[in-house]
Amino acid sequence: xxxxxxxFICNVNVPKPVVIKLFSxxxxxxxxxxxxxTRCQSHCPQMVGVVGLEVHAQINSTSxxxxxxxxxxxxxxxxxxxxxxxxxxxxxxxxNRRCVEAAVMTGLALNCTINMKSLFDRKHYFYxxxxxxxxxxQQRLPIAVSGLLIYSHxxxxxRNQVISKSIRIKQIQLEQDSGKSLHDEHQxxxxxxxxxAGVGLMExxxxxxxxxxEEAAAAVRELQLILQALGTCQGNMSEGQxxxxxxxxxxxxxxxxxxRTEVKNINxxxxxxxxxxxxxxxQMELLEQGGVVQNxxxxxxxxxxLTIPMRDKEGLQDYRFMPEPNLxxxxxxxxxxxxxxxxxxxxxxxxxxxxxxPELPGVRRERLVxxxxxxPEHSYTLVNEDGLADYFxxxxxxxxxxxxxxxxxxxxELLSNLNQQNLKVNQSLxxxxxxxxxxxxxxxxxxxxxxxxxxxxxxWKNPEKGAEKIIQEQNLGLMSDAATLQIICQxxxxxxxxxxxxxxxxxxxxxxxxxxxxxxxxxxxxxQVRAILQELTSS
Amino acid sequence: RSGRSPRxxxxxxxxxRVSATDLCRKCLQRIRExxxxxxxxxxxxxxxxxQAERRRKLRLxxxxxxxxxxxxxxxxxxxxxxxxxxxxxxETTCASLMLKGYTPPFNATVVQKLLDQGAxxxxxxxxxxxxxxxxxxxxxxxxxxxxxxxxxxxxxSSTELGSDWAIAGGSSGGSAAAVASLxxxxxxxxxxxxxxxxxxxxxxxxxxxPTYGVLSRHGLIPLVNSMDVPGILTRRVCDAAIVLDILxxxxxxxxxxxxxxxxxxxxxxxxxxTRITVxxxxxxxxFQDAGQEVVVSSALAGTAGGLxxxxxxxx
Numbered sequence: 001x002x003x004x005x006x007x008f009i010c011n012v013n014v015p016k017p018v019v020i021k022l023f024s025x026x027x028x029x030x031x032x033x034x035x036x037x038t039r040c041q042s043h044c045p046q047m048v049g050v051v052g053l054e055v056h057a058q059i060n061s062t063s064x065x066x067x068x069x070x071x072x073x074x075x076x077x078x079x080x081x082x083x084x085x086x087x088x089x090x091x092x093x094x095x096n097r098r099c100v101e102a103a104v105m106t107g108l109a110l111n112c113t114i115n116m117k118s119l120f121d122r123k124h125y126f127y128x129x130x131x132x133x134x135x136x137x138q139q140r141l142p143i144a145v146s147g148l149l150i151y152s153h154x155x156x157x158x159r160n161q162v163i164s165k166s167i168r169i170k171q172i173q174l175e176q177d178s179g180k181s182l183h184d185e186h187q188x189x190x191x192x193x194x195x196x197a198g199v200g201l202m203e204x205x206x207x208x209x210x211x212x213x214e215e216a217a218a219a220v221r222e223l224q225l226i227l228q229a230l231g232t233c234q235g236n237m238s239e240g241q242x243x244x245x246x247x248x249x250x251x252x253x254x255x256x257x258x259x260r261t262e263v264k265n266i267n268x269x270x271x272x273x274x275x276x277x278x279x280x281x282x283q284m285e286l287l288e289q290g291g292v293v294q295n296x297x298x299x300x301x302x303x304x305x306l307t308i309p310m311r312d313k314e315g316l317q318d319y320r321f322m323p324e325p326n327l328x329x330x331x332x333x334x335x336x337x338x339x340x341x342x343x344x345x346x347x348x349x350x351x352x353x354x355x356x357x358p359e360l361p362g363v364r365r366e367r368l369v370x371x372x373x374x375x376p377e378h379s380y381t382l383v384n385e386d387g388l389a390d391y392f393x394x395x396x397x398x399x400x401x402x403x404x405x406x407x408x409x410x411x412x413e414l415l416s417n418l419n420q421q422n423l424k425v426n427q428s429l430x431x432x433x434x435x436x437x438x439x440x441x442x443x444x445x446x447x448x449x450x451x452x453x454x455x456x457x458x459x460w461k462n463p464e465k466g467a468e469k470i471i472q473e474q475n476l477g478l479m480s481d482a483a484t485l486q487i488i489c490q491x492x493x494x495x496x497x498x499x500x501x502x503x504x505x506x507x508x509x510x511x512x513x514x515x516x517x518x519x520x521x522x523x524x525x526x527x528q529v530r531a532i533l534q535e536l537t538s539s
Numbered sequence: 540r541s542g543r544s545p546r547x548x549x550x551x552x553x554x555x556r557v558s559a560t561d562l563c564r565k566c567l568q569r570i571r572e573x574x575x576x577x578x579x580x581x582x583x584x585x586x587x588x589x590q591a592e593r594r595r596k597l598r599l600x601x602x603x604x605x606x607x608x609x610x611x612x613x614x615x616x617x618x619x620x621x622x623x624x625x626x627x628x629x630e631t632t633c634a635s636l637m638l639k640g641y642t643p644p645f646n647a648t649v650v651q652k653l654l655d656q657g658a659x660x661x662x663x664x665x666x667x668x669x670x671x672x673x674x675x676x677x678x679x680x681x682x683x684x685x686x687x688x689x690x691x692x693x694x695x696s697s698t699e700l701g702s703d704w705a706i707a708g709g710s711s712g713g714s715a716a717a718v719a720s721l722x723x724x725x726x727x728x729x730x731x732x733x734x735x736x737x738x739x740x741x742x743x744x745x746x747x748x749p750t751y752g753v754l755s756r757h758g759l760i761p762l763v764n765s766m767d768v769p770g771i772l773t774r775r776v777c778d779a780a781i782v783l784d785i786l787x788x789x790x791x792x793x794x795x796x797x798x799x800x801x802x803x804x805x806x807x808x809x810x811x812x813t814r815i816t817v818x819x820x821x822x823x824x825x826f827q828d829a830g831q832e833v834v835v836s837s838a839l840a841g842t843a844g845g846l847x848x849x850x851x852x853x854x
Contacts, residue, residue: 083645088625088643088644088645089643090624094794325763325765327794
């Protein structure tokens with residue numbers, strides 16, 4: 001019924017009965033499709049989702065942004081707290097050079113304009129895990145602005161097309177992380193751990209250029225890969241090194257943007273997609289029922305897949321922004337244009353940072369395609385899995401086999417084994433060298449391709465044995481003796497007289513070949529067998 | 540008398556004419572005698588005597604070998620510090636109940652520099668709460684009385700001051716009163732909008748507000764971060780110059796400090812009156828509006844009258 005009324009609003013001039021019917025049908029179909037790609041299609045064909053992300057990336061540095069205490073995950077509580085982190089009166093912030101370089105490098109990698117002068121501000125609010133009562137951030141003039149995150153995801157009907165999209169990045173700013181609060185409901189107390197207080201964060205604010213959960217997930221994945229390649233952030237969402245909040249609203253294209261809600265408490269990329277899609281759906285349904293979307297913060301509950309309103313935000317907060325008086329403006333320089341008399345240890349040179357930029361994921365994907373002649377979607381998979389591209393390149397260098405043959409093994413055999421046991425590439429039971437060995441044996445004709453697959457699985461179970469040993473032990477070597485093959489083929493042909501009557505049929509031939517391979521446990525040389533069978537069947 | 544100037548007493552200490560412990564004891568005695576001024580919030584008797592003893596021992600040990608080098612010109616010289624400077628192990632209250640019982644785990648940079656010289660810390664002086672004030676009247680530990688109060692109230696016994704007393708000025712009133720009452724040779728105050736100069740003037744001592752950024756604020760509990768500076772109170776201008784030179788310098792723990800040139804002039808103690816020029820503001824309506832015209836102009840006339848007339852061409 002809701003769909004029908006929407007239909008009425010959308011298409012006034014179309015004869016009612018037809019429209020209503022179509023819409024209700026669509027409504028029903030869409031309700032049934034829960035996890036397909038078509039989540040990107042809107043509930044009501046006219047409304048679309050608008051998604052913007054706010055990403056907080058913990059800077060990968062030895063010490064914190066404004067103090068010398070160490071940054072480390074899971075240290076004993078309150079063991080990494082300096083006087084400044086605890087906000088003892090009289091202490092002052094001192095900027096960490098490494099954090100500045102990390103922010104500049106990230107800005108350059110994301111095609112941002114680096115502000116050669118940026119400023120620090122105080123953002124005031126009260127919370128127990130922030131002893132100072134304010135957070136030092138960069139609200140007026142951040143370190144980098146106007147960037148572009150280019151990401152790709154696999155789309156198309158077979159999900160094998162690499163589709164490239166981009167999101168505008170509004171700004172990147174340096175700011176402090178807060179401590180952690182652990183709420184002990186049982187004893188009605190909250191415990192504060194300040195280890196994380198003061199750790200450097202890069203806040204990346206993105207424009208609302210996305211329309212659904214899948215796009216957001218792909219974008220965050222790409223961002224993760226970029227940050228990991230740069231080394232500026234380890235990007236682990238479950239450890240809180242990368243935190244993503246989504247701003248979600250819905251509207252009809254052409255009309256002004258709708259009221260947005262902020263979705264928090266997302267700790268994996270998969271949950272991100274789910275949370276956003278659910279929120280978009282919730283808002284659309286709400287609007288269709290004549291409701292109003294509230295500008296609120298909602299938490300994502302991963303058990304139910306729903307977003308629930310978070311307890312109060314007390315209306316709009318006044319953060320009383322003011323310039324941080326204890327930090328002078330942050331000035332960056334370019335080589336050759338540094339004023340005389342400056343201590344070199346106090347100078348960050350933007351061009352030097354640029355020269356240190358490593359190969360970014362996008363560039364790597366293209367290079368892999370060009371250098372090895374593999375398909376774009378395979379290149380996408382290689383870069384997407386941590387360490388897989390390195391594995392692939394190692395195998396290619398160590399084996400005589402062509403890259404195009406190697407890629408199949410890496411992307412199919414290796415990856416499926418890893419996924420089955422939920423292992424990472426660096427935990428692979430078959431090392432790159434071992435696979436290279438196997439492929440060499442395949443190339444030189446010691447084993448057939450079918451047998452090789454069996455060998456691979458055996459290697460997986462017994463990694464300490466080499467490929468050669470397994471071939472020997474299990475007698476998987478290529479059977480290429482013409483006489484033996486002739487006998488076996490003869491036998492197979494004789495036992496399948498009905499097929500033989502149909503001459504030159506490829507399907508029949510393949511079936512017979514399958515039988516031969518079964519007989520020989522996959523060891524027969526397929527080329528010879530095919531020739532022999534063809535001869536036998538055509539006569 | 541060697542009692543007035545750190546430089547003189549420093550010489551006396553170096554030459555062994557007076558020991559660091561004797562000096563410290565005398566100053567602590569003086570503090571007790573002038574307790575009614577309420578210039579001190581905490582007096583660190585034990586700590587001061589320990590420090591003095593250490594300086595004395597070192598002087599003795601090395602003195603026998605004629606190889607003793609004072610740590611610095613202030614070696615063994617007693618000093619006090621306004622209670623908004625963090626002092627390690629010594630209660631720092633900012634004259635407020637909010638920080639009563641707070642003992643910082645570190646020294647303010649300027650305090651550390653004085654301690655590194657071998658100077659002896661006598662105690663923490665009283666101030667307006669969190670340095671918010673210009674009279675030292677708003678402290679949680681009671682107001683500071685001006686040592687010159689009797690000049691205003693009219694000759695009463697110097698050991699007692701009843702309800703009739705003059706303010707010391709603020710917010711570094713305790714520091715100024717301590718220096719003016721001879722209980723220490725120098726004191727650190729802080730200045731945001733006159734908080735060192737004001738009590739310096741009211742207590743008749745030399746008060747120096749250094750340029751922002753020349754001295755480190757690390758450990759100075761802030762009032763206005765972009766205006767606060769540590770202030771220096773002494774009895775002679777040359778002493779203030781010496782202390783400034785010791786305390787100045789960029790501090791990596793304070794990002795608002797800047798390098799500054801060394802003082803390349805030596806100020807003498809003896810003043811040749813025939814060579815000075817005195818400047819007096821000509822705008823007397825300002826004094827009139829403040830209602831102090833009679834007192835100020837008569838004081839000016841009195842002073843000017845006592846000096847050679849060629850010093851005042853404007854008259």
